[in-house]
Amino acid sequence: MRSPFKPTAGRQPPVLVGRDRDIENFRMAIAEGPGAPERLLFVTGARGIGKTVMLNALSHVVEEQGWITVNETASSGFVSRIVQALQGERAKQISYTLPSASLEVPFAGAQATVGFGQVQVSTGLEPLDIRHAIGGRLDRLDENKQGVLITLDELGVESPMEEVRAFATAIQHLIREERNIAVVFAGIPSMVDDVVNDKVLTFLRRAERFHLRNVRNEDVWSAFEHTISENGKRADYGVLNALTLATHGYPFMIQLVGHQAWRISESAGHDDEITLDDAQQGIEKARDRIGELVNGPAVDGLPPMARAYLMLMAVDDGPSNTTEIAHRMHKTPQYASVYRARLIHEDYIKPAGRGYVEFTMPFMREYLRQYAAFNQLEQNLEDMALSIIESAEEPDRR
Ligand SMILES: Nc1ncnc2c1ncn2[C@@H]1O[C@H](COP(=O)(O)OP(=O)(O)OP(=O)(O)O)[C@@H](O)[C@H]1O
Ligand SMILES: [Mg+2]
Structure with missing residues (x-):
């Protein structure tokens, strides 16, 4: 049987450990309506702590209520990608007939220039365009029930600041107008601070923060217990303890340790059990992998x-x-x-x-x-x- 664990960046784990309270606070902010603090939110924390997974979980909360969600990474061109996503069908009507005086461009604010048989669409986006795109999308919803959530992952010094400013300014206006929106940014704490300290972005300093930390051993233990038994294997108390202690409450390590131990039990022909020996070998492997996957990039x-x-x-x-x-x-x-x-x-x-x-x-x-x-x-x-x-x-x- 395949391992149910998900040791891959951004993949939803079989059990989302230790994040119930944050998710509940977000859910309440959505229920409370425009003006609730967690509707403008930063999710911060170390590499591999579960920021991207948290953005997905928060998206899920509002999608269940019929909201529109757009999940983007704060890299060059993100504003136009959000606009395109919001315009949905309309964004697909791009025609590049040449030579042409009536060029349709994919989104408001984009400029098309016709050169030697080439069409280039550049993204000179202004705050107004993104504001209209979000506002326009909201107009097409039943705003008493539905809204728009935008998540922006990997915000940092390398993010295009002009775009971040345009985006944030638009958001500020929409929040003032009490539109039914929520915006969640995620990034490494110092990177997020560098962005928030920008002169233009002072209003972002008042945003709420979910600072993600390691999770509790008890929660890790039950997650292992649940995931392993739900997927058709046994693991006794000592095995669950060993797996749990090896994670140090670090979310990425939960997936790595679980995945490696599961695999080893499979190759050992232990169809319905993870033995202590399987667990110990899995832990060894997980330690090597965490170095490559997390410690290395974090130190670099x-x-x-x-x-x-x-x-x-x-x-x-x-x-x-x-x-x-x-x-x-x-x-x-x-x-x-x-x-x-x-x-x-x-x-x-x-x-x-x-x-x-x-x-x-x-x-x-x-x-x-x-x-x-x-x-x-x-x-x-x-x-x-x-x-x-x-x-x-x-x-x-x-
Ligand atoms: N609460 C959690 N419980 C169990 N596993 C989790 C949890 N959060 C994250 N994970 C797992 O940890 C790994 C890393 O998660 P994720 O990619 O969300 O981290 P991140 O903080 O976004 O990392 P990075 O800074 O590198 O982008 C994934 O394998 C994911 O399944
Ligand atoms: Mg991430």
Whole structure:
């Protein structure tokens, strides 16, 4: 039998663990009508914590009530993609008859230029166009019952700011007009902050936030229990405990651990059971995969100094003393504390008693140690971090 777990970015898990309260708050905001705070929302959290999955879950809440949803990623051209999606059928009536004086373009605000036998449609979109597109779609609904939800994933410094401003301005007007809409953005905390700190976007600072964190062991345990038994296998108490503890409450790890253990039980011919041995082998595999899939990209996405900070923490076997880390960085504690704050803010690490920090992401320490061993066999982690610090000439502004 195929594994019911979904260890793939953005895929809905068999059990959505630990997010009931957030979903309920959103549901209430939809029921309360325009003006309810969670209708303008940021979903933030570390890589792999379940932001995209949360956007899907929130979309599902309103789709059940007959709302229109548009799910987009905040990359170049997103505004016109949203407009197109909202215009639905009409957007498909594009005609590129050449040469032509009557060129139909796919959406309001798009400009078509006819060159040497070529048609280019450029997207000079203004806030007004997106506002009209959403307003127009709402006009075609029974707005007392139905509305429009737009979700915008992966908001960050790389998002096209002109478009974000145009979009946000349109949203601001529609909210003022008390139209039946909801808008949910998702992104990594610091990236979202960079966007929200834009001068034009002050109104976004007042938006609600669902900051997603690791989930509780009890919830992970029951999710494993439920998913495994629903799909025709047994797992005894000890197996469920082992699987649960290996996840550290990190959502991506729930899917990875479950998936690997399931697969191994299949290859071992355990049709109706996951044994402790299957679980242990699955956990091993999941640890390797989490390094490639999550820890690696997470570390690579950091500015060099922050990365060095993490590496210097990985030298320790348990929580790290922050003064000691500064010492290892050859920097003042004040200097180091900038990176400490950033890493805490982004959920890579968390305070562990006064003057101490520890990793939040599971197996980050192991990953960093392996990374050092893999990349620089002749150097240890500390030397590697120091060479990163030396080559980062000026303080990072990323
Ligand atoms: N609440 C949850 N319970 C169980 N599994 C979850 C939960 N949330 C997410 N997952 C699983 O974790 C993985 C990562 O989820 P998702 O892609 O939504 O994370 P993300 O925060 O969007 O990551 P990224 O920052 O890389 O975009 C997926 O395999 C998904 O099925
Ligand atoms: Mg995502």
